[in-house]
Amino acid sequence: MRLRPLTSRGPFVLAGLLVGVFASCDYDPGHADLSFGLSETTMASLDDVGLASSSPQVSGALTTLFGTPQDPHYLITGDMLDEDENPNLAGEFELTEEQWEAIARDNRSRRFLRQLDLIASERFAEVPEPLYAGDLWAIWTRDFAPLHTGEASEDGGPATTVDPASAFPVDDLWVPGLPEDGATWAEAARLLFVQWYPSMRESAEMYRAQCLHCHGVDGGGNGPTGEFLEPRPRDYRLGKFKWIAVENGKRPRRQDLVNILMQGAYTTAMPNFARFSSGQLHGLVDYVRLLAMRGETETRLVLEMGDSDSGDLPLDTIQSTYSAVWANWRDADENYVAADVVVPRWDQMSVEDQVTRGEHGRELFMGTLANCFSCHGMDGRGADAPNLPISLAEVVDADDHEIDPEYEARGGYRWVELKDANGQTLTDAEGHAKRDLYRIKPDDWGNPSMPRNFTQSIFRGGSRPIDLYRRIKYGITGTIMPAAEAGISDGDIWDLVIYVKTLANSTDLARVYEHKRAALAELHEAEHGDAGHSNDHDDDDDDDDHTDTDTNDDDASGH
Amino acid sequence: MSDPNASSIRPGMGEPGTTRTSHEHHELGFIRKYIFSVDHKVIGIQFMLLGLVFFVLGGLFAMAIRYQLAWPWESMPVIGDLLFPNTGQAITPEFYTMLFTMHGTIMIFFVIIPLLTGAFGNFLIPLMIGAPDMAFPKLNMYGFWAMIPAVGCVFMSFLQPGGGPGAGWTAYPPLSTIASASPGSLSAQTWWLLALTWVGFSSMMGAVNYVTTIVKMRAPGLTMFRMPLTVWALLIAALLQLFALPVLTAASMMQISDRVFQSGFFTPTNLVINQINPEGAGAAAGGQPLLWQHLFWFYSHPAVYIMVVPAMGLASDILSVHARKPVFGYKPMVYSMCSIAGLGFIVWGHHMFASGMNPALGMTFMVATMMIALPSAIKVFNWLGTLWGSRIQLTTPMLFTLGFIAMFIIGGLSGIWMAATPVDIYIHDTYIIVAHFHYIVFGGSVFALFGAIYHWYPKMFGRVMNETLGKIHFVGTFIFTNGVFYMMHQLGMAGLMRRTADPYDYESYAHLQPLNVFITISAFCLFVWQIFFVWNFFHSMFWGKRVGRNPWNACSLEWEAPSPPGHGNFDSPLRVYRGPYEYADPSVEEDFLAQTRDIESK
Amino acid sequence: MLMRITVTLLMAALLVFGLVSWADYDFWLMGPSPSHYTWWWPEEMSTLGQHADNLFWLIMVMVTVMFVITMGALTYSIWKFSAKRQDKAVFSHGSHKLELLWTAIPAAMLLVIAFSQMSTFAAMQFDSSMEDENGEELPVLCEIWASQFDWRFRYPGRDGRFGTNDDFESAYELVIPMRDREPDHDKKKNIFLLRSRDVLHSFFVPHLRFKRDAVPGMTQRIWLGVDDEQLAEIMADREDKSFDIICAELCGWGHYKMSGRVRVLPDAEYEKWVDEMTALQFGNS
Secondary structure, eight states: OOOOOOTTTHHHHHHHHHHHHHHGGGOOOOOOOOOOOOOHHHHHHHHHTTOGGGHHHHHHHHHHHHBOSSSBOOOOOHHHHHTTOOGGGHHHHHSOHHHHHHHHHHIIIIITHHHHHHHHTTOGGGOOOOTTOHHHHHHHHHHSGGGSTTSOOTTSOOOOOOOTTSBOOGGGOOOTTOOSSSOBHHHHHHHHHHTOOOOHHHHHHHHHHHTHHHHOTTSSSOSTTGGGOSSOOOOGGGOOOSSOSBOTTSOOOHHHHHHHHHHOOTTSSOOOOTTSOHHHHHHHHHHHHHHHHHHHHHHHHHHHHHHSSSOOOOHHHHHHHHHHHHHHHHTGGGGBOSSSOOOOOTTSSOHHHHHHHHHHHHHHHHSTTTOTHHHHOTTSOGGGSSSOOGGGEEEEOTTSTTOOHHHHHTTOEEEEEOBOTTSOBOBOTTSOBOEEEEEEOBOTTSOBOOOOOGGGTOOTTOOSHHHHHHHHHHOOTTSSOOOOOTTSOHHHHHHHHHHHHHHHHHTOHHHHHHHHHHHHHHHHHHHHSOGGGTTTTHHHHGGGSOOGGGOOHHHHTTO | OOOTTGGGSOOOTTSTTOOOOSSOOSOOOHIIIIISOOOHHHHHHHHHHHHHHHHHHHHHHHHHHHHHHHSTTSOOTTHHHHHOGGGTTOOOHHHHHHHHHHHHHIIIIIIIHIIIIIIIIHHHHHHHHTOSSOSSHHHHHHHHHTHHHHHHHHHHHHHSTTSSOOSTTTTOTTTTTOGGGOGGGTTHHHHHHHHHHHHHHHHHHHHHHHHHHHHHOOOTTOOGGGSOHHHHHHHHHHHHHHHHHHHHHHHHHHHHHHHHSOOOSSOOSSOOBTTBOTTTTTOOOOOOHHHHHHHHHHHHHHHHHHHHHHHHHHHHHHHHHHHTSOOTTHHHHHHHHHHHHHHGGGOGGGGOTTTTOOHHHHHHHHHHHHHHHHHHHHHHHHHHHHHTTOOOOOOHHHHHHHHHHHHHHHHHHHHHHHHSHHHHHHHTTBHHHHHHHHIIIIIIIIHHHHHHHHHHHHHHHSEEOOHHHHHHHHHHHHHHHHHHHHHHHHHHHTTOBTTOSOGGGSTTTGGGHHHHHHHHHHHHHHHHHTHHHHHHHHHHHHHSEEOOSOTTOOOSGGGGSOSSOBTTBOSSOOOOOSOSOOBTOTTSSSSBOOTTOOOTTO | OHHHHHHHHHHHHHHHHHHHHHHOOOOGGGOOOOTTOOSSOOOOOBTTHHHHHHHHHHHHHHHHHHHHHHHHHHHHHHHHHTSOOSSOOOOOOOOHHHHHHHHHHHHHHHHHHHHHTHHHHHHHHOGGGGBOTTSOBOOEEEEEEEETTEEEEEEOTTTTOTTSTTOEEEESEEEEEOOTTOOOGGGOOEEEEEEESSSOEEEEEGGGTEEEEEOTTOOEEEEEOBOHHHHHHHHHTOSOOEEEEEEOSOOSTTGGGOEEEEEEEOHHHHHHHHHHHHHHHTOOO
């Protein structure tokens, strides 16, 4: 049997398919709705008390309090009304004047440069839609539609043209910061973009595009990319943040979070986001704070639930928990520390002073009062030291099956060779080195604690003296880095800071590199140039081989 | 067809160029005949089907890339639901790195090279030189089956944590060697390297075979300068592979060693990647990342010519047949291909002008690179010379070949900016580069491949492909190809970098989204338009119009064999009297004078 | 006949489009854009960028000529020689003279391009471009550190030396002096050390026409010079006085996030900025 050829019909079928493709030219994709979930810890602890079936109560309460990713908001409580607070207008009532000015300046200079240029040249119809700013665009298209010169109006009438210089009726639209009288359409259009502060919903959208793939929908640090990162992305739900300028364990200030967005956490996968306007960054901070509060509330609600026998969540429990969490965050600014300390200008300090103070810092570092060496090691190399500082870890039995493979893959276990009093490695009968397996203690987020290696000159929370001072004085929230003992004075802390910076400076690559080049040039000169000339730089070259702990003359040579 | 030479040839085994006639009449089973076949034609078609399947896969990756660039972080159709339930169906950044890595890898190592040297090299070489089969038929079979472990390794790499390698098809260390540097470098990268090594095996076996076959098994009278340009091109590509592949294999072994045995060829000291210092974890260090770039480009620049020289050969043949005119300047064509191959080994550094390589080396590579533009120019002029005064038959293969020439002109000319170092500093790794090499590889090689498939399809299956569908296929492909790739020049001029998942947050790039949307829609259309080809290809296999031995009235030897040729290819002994392009010869009445036709003895 | 017209039109369209797209580069496909950014390259402001741009235009002229000749010949032959006719094509195997002609002319053009760029390239990249008249190396302004996925710029502070306590860091923003006190155009050089902490990165400033990979394990001296007249022209109609820094070498999943800005200040303002940064370094905010 012969089959009939199909080719004659083929083109038409296929052309139909293609028309479908062409029709998709106006395609404007969206994205699927996200939804908040409950954390694994929540589910586990509910399971423990046999209340797993009550989890909808918790998530329902959280939805009421904090909304959904599409519509994030805070529930307004009676207390807030009494005190005239509205956290949903976060930017409006919390930002200082300077911050507002910075936002307006940034919006004007960078984020909306394109739009403002077009407004200035009165090409209103061409103003492109801004990224992550849905509300702004809605206002633009609704209220400023007449400015879209040359486009036919909706009812098919002739194209409307409004002189952008003409004053407009103020009642028609509201643009923050606009003078009441004499304002023109062009001024209003300009101000609209300059004064833009994202709503919570817009920030959630920006979080989705920029942050979610690492930090996860709930802010649990469990986004799809997060599992490949070391250190893991921050889990906001504990409410703890490391690089803050408040007392240990307290909630971060808004400015602390903005700083991290502006600076990034150096050498981690957290980059800086300074390419966005400060308005957007403040908006992101609003949303991160919401996620953190939501997570904290979740944890507390679960505890409350476990405490009650019935497994019910009474309304007043929810409300008091929410108020308590909210109060912590609201008052974060009050915990700001070290705002008035005087930072010693040791770039203007005499060499003798630096040496003396650095030496004092070294004594403290090695001493049992400050006890720095017990984690950061005698040489300051922290977790990278060949012999792990043992106060960080506990011995575990290598043959025991309790070794967590995931924790192991993240560097959570370490073999350490046993040494006798003379520093000789102990060996067993077969000549193999004796060694113990240590499990490095986890921090509050379950990551292995990795004390900083100072010789890499990497300080994630900032490398300025004041940053180091805060780390030493107040410790690092959530980690085993404690706040300084009461017996350590401010002066002692500054000496420690000087010593730590010395450790970092002495292995500075740029400096080593400059020395190497100078030495090469000298060698070259000695070979080719006149012999009498080559002694001039000798004293300069001596100091690059002295490293770390024994001398401070590296600082001295800076003068 | 009567054979006037039959009496002059002594038939038998061992005589080069003659056919084995009366032997091997026993029927082979299905498996031996179509699966584990040693017949060069079956192997060629196997390569072709493999290449076309991967073409679809690589194309789908390209579509996903385009989708992300037009509408970043929006819901990805189909795969969004399957793979990204936690991000609102938007792809993740590491998945994007996997997409462009594997798009490049698949298109180069599993589509273009297998289609050109594997499919057409295998199918055409023995037929065009009048040989019954390859010199080493079993080696030929192993060559194809070495692709299967490669395919396995590629699919294994997708199953690894991280979802596939993410260091780009160039796999620059330390990103590719240090596991903590990228999700794709955990274990997927090792599988990727193994896949590359297997592809290398396959190419190597093929190359040895092609060179031997071409040198030793030509029909009597077929001197080197009577070979069709396709055979010349495939010979040159095989030589390029022979000399360049060992370097790639060695380099990928070094990278595997760095990854698995923690050696330190490419790992410098003092790295801190994702909190992990490789040295602290016991790896050796003190290596040099630039070493990989040198080794890799020492192979991969010649590989660029492996991807385009056979296409040039195929195009020259098709052009001459359908223009009914001898190739203009046969010997200059051969010499220019040879000089491309020779110069191709000393220009690899032009991929590294911005890499921190010694700038004095940059000067040398720049001059060599300028010079390699010359043979390509000569080839273009000769193709135009061939067309001048010809009698063009606008068949589908001819259309694709004309498209090839147009694309090659654009792709070749844009390459001159890249050779000029001060300009290249700016356009290095921008979309201009992407546009340039897609014009060469897609507009050039793939157009030539389409032309070749339409042209030699009757020889493969004994039926022609549908001409109407073929022409529709050409027009759409031509328009959309330019719609996609021409626009990329403009993206590149604006400074848009390759491999950027979401460029629009940059001030310099924010205005490029509308253009990217246009390109994406063109790309979708281009992809969908290939339905015409797929339909045509499989439909014609069973219901196409049957044709005889020589449907295009061509001169070269493959048209002397039956369509499709049986085992042993030729049913009568051959003797060659002239070059392969004797069209429009005034001394005979017909339009063409076949290579085997003896006009003097009549 | 239909096919003949179609193919000829396609080729002609490509020819015309190829020319128009370079001549008029601000049309509808681009969408709205202010004057600073088109689909052409951004304004040039470096002391050497003009040479690169001029070279680009030189090549552009040559390429356009070649493009018109070849595409024109292709289009014409397709139209002319695809007509239905009975006679045979011209029987020709080539022409030695023509071959020589079209080898020699492109070769000459390519050599012109090759040699006309050498001095620019040397001035851009050779070590000698970073020395003063006596062969001494010029002092380093700033150390550029690339890491996943951040740019860090470390300045030596007032004492001009790295690894001392008055070094300060700037994340994201690189600030360089215009060197407007230096009258000699060719000496307006700022020297940088380019480094990477982890994988390959590439330091790309489109406005300065500069790009160089940051290779881990290697310290590269590079220089950037800003042409103050060009800069003033650019700055005149811009509110923002800084320009994008882009990572141009794949550095992992977050490659697209790796951004920075470069801000060029007149010398006096630059000094002020250094003072500010030093104050910030020892500040307590």
